[in-house]
Amino acid sequence: MTFRTTEKVDALIIGGGYYGCSIALHLKARDFGRIVLAEQSGRLMTRSSFVNQARVHGGYHYPRALDTAAASRRYFERFLHEHRDALTWNTQSIYAIAAGSKVSPRQFARVCAEIGAPLAAAPRAVERMFDPTLIDAVFLAEEYAFDAIAIARGLERRLDAAGLHPLFNATARIVGREGGRTVVEAGGNRYAARWVFNCTYAELDGLGVKVRSGLRRELAEIALIRPPAELDGYSVTVMDGPYFSSLPFPAMGAYSLTHVRFTPVVSWLSGEPAPAGLPIGFDRPMSAGAMVIDASRYMPAMSRSAILGSLFDVKAVMLARETDDGRPILFEESRDFPGVVSILGSKIDNVYDVLEALDKRVEQRPAYA
Ligand SMILES: Cc1cc2nc3c(=O)[nH]c(=O)nc-3n(C[C@H](O)[C@H](O)[C@H](O)COP(=O)(O)OP(=O)(O)OC[C@H]3O[C@@H](n4cnc5c(N)ncnc54)[C@H](O)[C@@H]3O)c2cc1C
Incomplete structure (x- = not known):
């Protein structure tokens, strides 16, 4: 040229x-x-600005990384204000703590209080959506989804x-x-x-x-589902370990479903070649069925979700913060x-x-x- x-x-x-x-x-x-x-x-x-869970983080997601949780909360109001026309305001956010979670309900509530994130015990009708033998506590939180x-x-x-x-x-x-x-x-x-x-x-x-900082890339699958009517209007996150989240995905008029175990498809480190032929964007589901089956153990109504397809893209994670799940920034000259x-x-x-x-x-x- x-x-x-x-x-x-x-x-x-x-x-x-x-x-x-x-x-x-x-x-x-x-x-x-x-x-x-x-x-x-x-x-x-x-x-990735389109292919993601569309969660406006309110700090709840990082009970093991207080700096990230506090920063999320600090920026939450600013983001809501800046993008108020692009958010779903009519959903109720539920955080459930699994019986085998890496944080206890008490630790979770303490971190939320420390960062000023509103949290309330869920009413009985919401608690009853979950299997009580697998879930220790259910809370109502304040979080929204954005329309990319x-x-x-x-x-x-x-x-x-x-x-x-x-x-x-x-x-x-x-x-x-x-x-x-x-x-x-x-x-x-x-x-x-x-x-x-x-x-x-x-x-x-x-x-x-x-780029000197070590990165891990992973191909991620986000299932797109239509949940049954009784789950419509809820965004659900089960913490903290190999569990699932389901949030509205307004950009496609659907709900996303991700699972800590099934969403990562394949991963590679900085310096290693990316696997060939990765699907990117909307494609045929790979593990969406497995995600629905596992999510249904905790929340039986999930079993009546319709799978609409899956979105795929590559996620980049800084190696330095993999253990505590923190999400800082990379700004490297x-x-x-x-x-x-x-x-x-x-x-x-x-x-x-x-x-x-x-x-x-x-x-x-x-x-x-
Ligand atoms: C599976 C998954 C779930 C996530 N969930 C959430 C969530 O719920 N909430 C949240 O806040 N964040 C989430 N994230 C993270 C969030 O999506 C990213 O932090 C954010 O979108 C990054 O934006 P970006 O502009 O840096 O990257 P991108 O949106 O990926 O933009 C990079 C751009 O660079 C372009 N590009 C690449 N190479 C070149 C080149 N050589 N020349 C010109 N252009 C180029 C690409 O085409 C692309 O448009 C998630 C990410 C993933 C992958």
Whole structure:
């Protein structure tokens, strides 16, 4: 391919998921200069920002990682406020503690109290939905699900209003350094960028820069189901171990079903090749049936769920936090390519931590080049 000119830009953002779009808008609001957002597909938010459980984390999910639980709670209100039109407000969130759980009901309630997450004992009618021999306690919590399509539309509108027009079908690749800038090829163009923000999530180390932090990738299967009428309007999470969650999945008018044991299909570490031929996006179910069968042990009505299909995508997990289930951010600047920052937020609302880290880093060296 021949490139006529090399365009100088202040920030090149690679990846049009929730993170790449949010960073582009954040930098624009700070008058960062010339900003380009490059996305390899033809639309925004088609990968993990779409294929996920759609849970707006309220802190309940991390009773063994107090920092993550507290951060989730801190950002919960902000996320609800920012995306209020893209959330399901009419569901009741249930957290049940299994008899073999890694946390006891008392520990769970204590962590919720510590982080200020509302929690109440479930009424008898809700308790009766569960098998009492397998479940120790049932609580009502405050959590919501988001509609990824509605969020993507909102981001599109905001990017457009800010004069930021993403470059679609533009697979980016870092090709070298020139005059203190990083040279990137994307969509038939060549850019010399002061800053490059690598927001490619599952493909974080595929751009030509080394990512030092160890990552584990796993292909995840999210079953899409239609639960029976008596479970409609409930989001259910059984804690803390090899159990299941079922939440509304508003973007497809269905419910998701995930299971700690059956959702991971195959995994590989940084440096290892990804297995070939992985399904990505909506496809034929692999373990959805097994998920329904196991979930039905705890919640018998689940057995009457209809399986509609499954969504698949690659999940990226930082090795450093696998044992306590924490979900911090990765914000790593390359040693070989100064100004190239690889970013991984393990959940949607971690974006606020990323924006804070970004502001700090940019302030340290405002005129990088
Ligand atoms: C199974 C699963 C369940 C999850 N459940 C939840 C949940 O319930 N709640 C929650 O908050 N979080 C959840 N997460 C995490 C959440 O989905 C991610 O943290 C978030 O979506 C990451 O957003 P992103 O923008 O970094 O990545 P993505 O949305 O994956 O975006 C990366 C983009 O980069 C593009 N790209 C890749 N390579 C290139 C290239 N070379 N050039 C140009 N573009 C490129 C891709 O096409 C893609 O659009 C879940 C994740 C998974 C996988």
